[in-house]
Amino acid sequence: MLELLTFISNSIFVALLTIVIHKVYVFLKWRKSADSIPGPPASLLTGNILDIGRAGGLAPYLQYLHKTYGPVVKYWSTPNELHVTINEPNILEQLDIMTTERPFNFIEFLRGFFGDKGLIYLYDEPAKARRLTWHKTFAKRPYEKIIPRFIEIINKRGTDWLSKRNGEKSAKINVQAEARSLWNKLNEYNVFGDASTSDNLSVKFEETIELLLQIRFSFAPVLPYTEIWRKRKELLDYVRHEVQRLIKEQLDRRGEFLANGNDFLSLLLNDEELTEESFFDEVLTLLFVVTDNFMGVANLLHQLAEHKDVQERVRKEVQNVWGDKFPTTVDDLSCLTYTRAVVKEVLRFCGTSNITLRKLQREYFIQNKYHIPKDALIMVPLSIIHRNPNHWNEPDKFNPDRFLEESRERSRMAFVPFGFGARSCLGQRYAMNTLTLIAGLMVKRFDIESITRYDDVVWKESIFSIHASDGIWLNFIPRMVE
Numbered sequence: 001m002l003e004l005l006t007f008i009s010n011s012i013f014v015a016l017l018t019i020v021i022h023k024v025y026v027f028l029k030w031r032k033s034a035d036s037i038p039g040p041p042a043s044l045l046t047g048n049i050l051d052i053g054r055a056g057g058l059a060p061y062l063q064y065l066h067k068t069y070g071p072v073v074k075y076w077s078t079p080n081e082l083h084v085t086i087n088e089p090n091i092l093e094q095l096d097i098m099t100t101e102r103p104f105n106f107i108e109f110l111r112g113f114f115g116d117k118g119l120i121y122l123y124d125e126p127a128k129a130r131r132l133t134w135h136k137t138f139a140k141r142p143y144e145k146i147i148p149r150f151i152e153i154i155n156k157r158g159t160d161w162l163s164k165r166n167g168e169k170s171a172k173i174n175v176q177a178e179a180r181s182l183w184n185k186l187n188e189y190n191v192f193g194d195a196s197t198s199d200n201l202s203v204k205f206e207e208t209i210e211l212l213l214q215i216r217f218s219f220a221p222v223l224p225y226t227e228i229w230r231k232r233k234e235l236l237d238y239v240r241h242e243v244q245r246l247i248k249e250q251l252d253r254r255g256e257f258l259a260n261g262n263d264f265l266s267l268l269l270n271d272e273e274l275t276e277e278s279f280f281d282e283v284l285t286l287l288f289v290v291t292d293n294f295m296g297v298a299n300l301l302h303q304l305a306e307h308k309d310v311q312e313r314v315r316k317e318v319q320n321v322w323g324d325k326f327p328t329t330v331d332d333l334s335c336l337t338y339t340r341a342v343v344k345e346v347l348r349f350c351g352t353s354n355i356t357l358r359k360l361q362r363e364y365f366i367q368n369k370y371h372i373p374k375d376a377l378i379m380v381p382l383s384i385i386h387r388n389p390n391h392w393n394e395p396d397k398f399n400p401d402r403f404l405e406e407s408r409e410r411s412r413m414a415f416v417p418f419g420f421g422a423r424s425c426l427g428q429r430y431a432m433n434t435l436t437l438i439a440g441l442m443v444k445r446f447d448i449e450s451i452t453r454y455d456d457v458v459w460k461e462s463i464f465s466i467h468a469s470d471g472i473w474l475n476f477i478p479r480m481v482e
């Protein structure tokens with residue numbers, strides 16, 4: 001018994017020592033080659049991870065770094081992981097950023113929850129091939145096929161809001177909460193169609209990611225049978241079980257539904273290149289990539305409410321193009337030039353996704369000043385780039401007209417709400433169309449007034465974006481008697 005205990009404690013000691021030696025080795029090696037890049041002091045044990053916590057999260061920390069150290073700044077996310085954050089589009093372009101990959105460990109904390117057969121965990125050639133499958137799938141189901149059902153879902157939501165008026169003229173709504181459930185409902189229809197539904201899946205899905213993130217940043221191991229262990233198990237079991245159930249239902253209906261099924265899952269199931277295991281991971285991937293970007297809807301309605309002149313211009317455009325009808329084609333959405341400029345300005349101004357990460361394939365010497373070593377992780381702070389004064393006039397002003405006027409001069413890395421290059425967002429068109437549709441339908445039906453002032457919002461960091469701590473409250477006043 002004693003021998004066994006000694007063996008175990010020796011093994012633990014050797015394992016810990018190896019980890020420490022490795023960390024120190026990599027830290028020293030990288031510290032030398034990253035000497036030319038400015039950045040804050042870092043602890044040998046924890047890098048700058050505690051500083052990130054103290055700053056209130058990664059987004060405010062990155063903001064502080066750029067303000068203090070300039071456009072290219074290094075920090076250590078763990079002692080052996082050199083991150084270089086760059087908020088200057090022209091420098092990013094010099095790193096051939098369009099062809100770079102996301103690092104392997106970007107969302108490593110979700111492995112197991114997702115499995116590793118989905119697009120998010122594929123790299124290089126396999127990722128290219130899978131992205132092609134997704135493109136083919138989207139192409140087979142043109143957006144117009146889902147427009148009628150989306151209009152129904154969005155309009156029903158408006159009717160639900162009005163039913164909460166209690167005899168008042170207007171409905172007072174927390175659009176942050178409502179946007180989340182509306183966006184989830186639309187995405188569930190997009191993935192599963194009408195054939196199957198799940199009341200709680202999106203909510204539980206988000207809760208799961210939040211918990212896994214919390215575990216990741218707490219550094220403490222999750223001990224068996226503790227509260228957090230139980231919670232994690234319960235959430236993971238629920239999500240996996242629900243997704244499996246929905247896929248099985250679809251598989252059972254094969255033939256009956258697939259011929260005219262417009263949902264993403266039916267189309268994927270028709271794709272002979274994918275195995276059954278991959279369906280599961282692709283469906284989880286689809287649910288994952290839309291998590292948290294519901295803030296696009298909340299921010300859009302908020303900015304329309306804050307800028308009544310903008311709201312009026314959108315309403316006029318919608319009236320001119322749609323008249324008294326509802327849109328039926330993608331053209332009905334894409335010719336709303338001003339409304340689309342408003343959507344873009346919301347994505348720039350409010351930063352729905354804060355960051356993305358890339359890994360360099362080789363070392364770079366930039367402006368004879370910065371030596372960025374091979375394998376450095378490049379942090380691309382999307383929402384900070386969107387307010388870079390070298391690329392945007394009056395960046396802190398909400399001004400949709402900039403997207404009608406300036407576009408030709410802008411660097412292609414200056415506006416990247418959907419990421420860029422080899423790993424850019426595959427739902428970009430879907431998201432732009434859906435946000436345009438929501439804006440059009442809402443201003444057609446309501447006068448929207450702001451209760452929560454944008455300048456007074458206290459933001460808190462969420463999964464990949466920021467949320468308003470106390471929600472975003474708006475008044476919806478019907479334009480006709482309802």
Ligand code: HEM
Pocket residue numbers: 102119120127131286289290293296352353355356357417418419420421422423424425426427428430431
């Ligand atoms: C306002 C809404 C959305 C925003 C702001 C957004 C933004 C992003 C961003 C920033 C990335 C990372 C890109 C990079 O690393 O360069 C991404 C990835 C991705 N997005 Fe979106 N997204 C949105 C909606 C959607 C929707 C609705 C879908 C699917 C229908 C989708 C599908 C994807 C996929 C599949 C990826 C991963 C691509 C890959 O790994 O190759 N997104 N998105």
